[in-house]
Amino acid sequence: MPDTDRSALLAEFAASGRNHPYLAFTLNSLCNLDCVFCKPRCMPDYGHKDRPLSAGGYAAIAREAGAWKVTKAHCSGGEPTLRRDIVQVIAALADGLGTGASIGLTTHGNLRRGLTVDQLADAGLTYLNVSLHSLDRARSAEIMGGGDPDRARDTIDAALALHLKVKINCVVQRSYLRDALQVVRLAKDLPVAVRLIELQNIGPASAIFGKEYIPEAEVRPHLEDWLAGAGHVSRTELGVRSPGDYLQPDGWAGSIGFISNSSCATCSDANRIKITSSGVARPCILHNRDIALKQHLADGTLDEAFAHLFRAMLDRDGNPAWQGFHYVDYDLRWDRMRRPQGAPVTLPVLSTGSCGRPSAGEAR
Template identity: 25%
Template sequence: MLIDQFGRKIDYLRISVTQRCNFRCLYCMPKIPFNHQPKENLLSFEELFLFIKAAIDEGIEKIRITGGEPLLRKDLSVLIKMISDYKKDLDLAITTNGFLLKDFAKDLKNAGLKRLNVSLDTLDEKKAKQLAQKDVLSSVLAGIEEALNVGLKVKLNTVALKNLNDDELIALLEFAKAKNIQIRFIEFMENTHAYGKLQGLKRDEIIQILSQKYDVKLIKKAEKAPVSLYSANGYEFGIIDPHSHEFCDSCNRIRLSAEGHLIPCLYFDEALSIKEAIRKGDVKAAVEILQEVLRNKPEKNKWSVIDNETSLRAFYQTGG
């Protein structure tokens, strides 16, 4: 069992398999050049799996594959199958922008993927192009449909932004409701790589907008997820609020980058690398590094409105 210094059980590993992304979303990496990381800089699937097996043996029960955009990593279904075959009852998921999903959904399902989250910030074609700096909406919607058709469980992630999609929150909720899937509205997470003029909506502002049409009531804060669940006339949706330290109280996760950096917190800039240990096949040393990272895991994030701090790490490096 993996326990951090504050007594939190760590059973969730998020793995960024690539920093590359085919979008340039305003809230993430609008000015980062399209680049290609040399293959030798990345952990291979075999190397990733060597660590993943050890992490599962140490108590990891949930794994989410992220990026960048994870579907840009060639043959991702191969890694999914490795993980699924090793532990069939593992909670195994992907977060994706959905652009390539139509082509890969069936392979991912057949490899053992159980569910995925798809980013959907707008239902307006022009806004989607503005946000992603690319014509993306039709492909994303087609990807969502295909994922549902092949039997994957789907959730939607929506970053709530003032003067961009604040007039669509009700429509987005109703889109998700019609598909019988859950939507999660996410407060904009300030970072130095985002477009500087963006302003996010806070939890209470999101609720206020939705309350114009729906009777919104708090259900509960999810026990093992940084999300509060609400009801809108019986439909369940979520709000992720990183600006509250309650976000951290039940944090059960740790992150691994494509280059082998173990990161204790999405905001935290300190990290330790397992690359050398894994490439030597020294799993014991990699697990010792994992334990040290847990000792460095902070109690709370730094997204404090009072402190006005902004993350220096790009989220495409850590998987959001």
């Protein structure tokens, strides 16, 4: 693609006022735990039948993304640290996007033997998201189907010692609300953002949603003493691009965040380009313009693929289902989950009114 064509499309994108896209990679579907709201092993594509992208593939995608001014890549799974080449993948993304890029990883924190946070940081990792839903070993195992919260804490401490930005993801369930509040207290002494995430009525979580869902509005009164007089922390300051509201109680080292996609229409400027482990790119979950990147990798036409992706993100405003926001982050981790083909998808959108979220112009 001529540089003039790329520049013209980038200028059009900038003029739209949208946050610039970032890459959200699902590196695998494998996980050695079995969280009650995830249940990866019950998914029909558990383990993936298709060959995943190689470190070289990620490097090529990152180099092309860099030409499109993309400066962030986030990796999740499954449990991405189960990939034997995870250090090479992180290095490929960091090298491809270049100096100053933000490279992140979501993990349950129980790193496999032989893998350390130091190795990931040396490869170019700049921030770490750790899933932690209880500090009690037995109750944590009930939620996550195994694992050890003390090992997750060790991972968090190691990341902080290396000056990585750290966020803790805690899915709130009614039966484990006290556990979530204990996790929140970690932010009192640690410079972390603890994010309280509402349960979503999707995938395996649908089986427990009626019993365990508790909205942000019911959680906040339990935090009243901490949040009284708390100051807002901008997502730009935290280096966060996902939707949410972040507050820092007086005297706390860290902050408390709310990710409430079930009760609040929070994602007014979604800007993730999701890429599955086998290389299927999805620029918008409400607009069916998926594009398989493997053939473009083979043909050397990634520039055409990225032009398609940027154009699809701009065109989604014409999708009648979007209405400026969506309220559920549909789970697209699995390559073979059924998606309509052809015309843009029209999905129902629940309008819940204003939740006092930051404006669309602030970084997610």
